[in-house]
Amino acid sequence: MLIRPKQGILDPQGQTVERALPALGFEGVSGVRVGRLIELEVEDPGRLGEICERLLANPLIEDYEIEELSGAAGPAATEDR
Amino acid sequence: MRFGVVRFPGSCDEEDALHACRRVGDAELLWHEDRDLRGVDAVVVPGGFTYGDYLRVGAIAALSPAMVAVGEFAREGGLVLGICNGFQVLCEARLLPGALLPNVGLRFTCRRVEIEVTNADSPFASAASPVSDGASGGRLTVPVKHFTGRFHAPQAELDAMEERGQVVFRYAPGQNPNGSERDIAGVSNEAGNVLGLMPHPEHASDPLTGSSDGGLVFESMRRHVEAAGPASSGSGSPGWSPATAGRHNSGGHGVPAAA
Numbered sequence: 001m002l003i004r005p006k007q008g009i010l011d012p013q014g015q016t017v018e019r020a021l022p023a024l025g026f027e028g029v030s031g032v033r034v035g036r037l038i039e040l041e042v043e044d045p046g047r048l049g050e051i052c053e054r055l056l057a058n059p060l061i062e063d064y065e066i067e068e069l070s071g072a073a074g075p076a077a078t079e080d081r
Numbered sequence: 082m083r084f085g086v087v088r089f090p091g092s093c094d095e096e097d098a099l100h101a102c103r104r105v106g107d108a109e110l111l112w113h114e115d116r117d118l119r120g121v122d123a124v125v126v127p128g129g130f131t132y133g134d135y136l137r138v139g140a141i142a143a144l145s146p147a148m149v150a151v152g153e154f155a156r157e158g159g160l161v162l163g164i165c166n167g168f169q170v171l172c173e174a175r176l177l178p179g180a181l182l183p184n185v186g187l188r189f190t191c192r193r194v195e196i197e198v199t200n201a202d203s204p205f206a207s208a209a210s211p212v213s214d215g216a217s218g219g220r221l222t223v224p225v226k227h228f229t230g231r232f233h234a235p236q237a238e239l240d241a242m243e244e245r246g247q248v249v250f251r252y253a254p255g256q257n258p259n260g261s262e263r264d265i266a267g268v269s270n271e272a273g274n275v276l277g278l279m280p281h282p283e284h285a286s287d288p289l290t291g292s293s294d295g296g297l298v299f300e301s302m303r304r305h306v307e308a309a310g311p312a313s314s315g316s317g318s319p320g321w322s323p324a325t326a327g328r329h330n331s332g333g334h335g336v337p338a339a340a
Contacts, residue, residue: 009233010260012187055144058137058173061180061233 001048002065003057004035035062082106082303085121087167088143089113094164094283101286104296105303116146122306123160124151126167128226129150129280133239138181138229139169148174159206160204160302161275165227168267168277177270177277178242184227185260191226193292195253196266196280203249203269204305205276208297220253221294223280230259230279232268239263249276 005011011019011033038056043046048066057064084102086112088095095110102125111118118124119175131142135246142148148170155161155176163171173176184190197212198219234242239262242248250267257264259279267278282295 009182010185012183012185016187026332055140056136058180060235061182 001038001040001052001056002035002067003038003052003062004033004064006061006063009061082123083121084108084123084125084299084307085111086120086125086127087111087113087147088127088172089129089131089147090164091131091133091142092127092129093140094166094281095284097140097281097286098125098127098164101283101296101299104286105312106301111147113142113145113147115226115315116150118147118150118154123162123302124154125283126151126161126163126170127283128165128167131166131170134229137173137292139166139171139173139270142166142170143173152176155270155275158272158274160305162167162205162298162302163275163277164281164283165225165230165279169229170281171275171277176275177268178238178247179232180235181229181279182231183229184231189228190230190258191224193222193224194256194266194280195220195222196250196256197221197253198249199251200246200249200269202246203273203276203301205267205301206249206297207304208301220293221250221282221285221297223282223285225258225280226309227259227279230261232261232265233278234262239265242268245271246273247271250278250280251263 013034014032017034018029021029045068052064052066053059082105084099084106086102086108090113099108109119131139135141135290151161152174161171161176166202169181174181174272198206198209198221201207201209201211209221210219247269248263248265249269252258252261252264252266266280267276268275282298283288285292285295286299287293
């Protein structure tokens, strides 16, 4: 699960990272958002959305994406929310 | 009037909360694993760093058995005060609107602030005067100490909350320590019986600490409960009542003795 601040939510951590980059000579970087990645193994991937909604993300302030890395379905599937 | 203060792993302000409650009534500690509020008249969810703030502040504590009971108690009209981390827990438990985000300055802030009473009809502020009166008493001096205190809710929701009087406390002009929307320091649910407050009234309830203004919050709660009469809490509810609550206690959960 990739979890990040919703659009429109002020992300001071992202801003701080963005302001630090030019000090290292990395110009032209904008729109930095800092989120988090949660890896887990599940028996029923169908429940991942519910798991995100109920605990792993707070839908009021965070968006999430679910990426299935391997499974019976074959190629990785990405689901955007 | 008996307060219950819920202790979680990582709570750190429960003793001060007990002290503040005991200045106006009786108080006892409740344990987070215990789905039994022991017939208390009001609940305080204290400050601290429950579960090490893992995942998101308050997210894990919101799932504890005690919070299930607090949710039932709140839905039946019981008074619930969440302070600091307790505010975060109540938001995560969806007993309060909105969410708390890291301070705009990305710093842990620990200092005294002045807050204004914007709704003195609230059961948590009725012993104070509204700031609009211009009289003393509408402004309280209390400390804040937090990293994640920036209140957020969508703009339309904030408008509706203001309309309904759910913004009970605001930081005085120029004193917003965390970038909270509209200088919000304390909000209630729609029914008004659940309040979240980022500053710490329990740390300013005894003249020894330099300000006892915060005591007004606990005094307001006492007046509200006592005005409603002894049969008020849980009255008419099928799920919970002071008379039956004691029977749910299975014991064996390491319940600490009330301090």
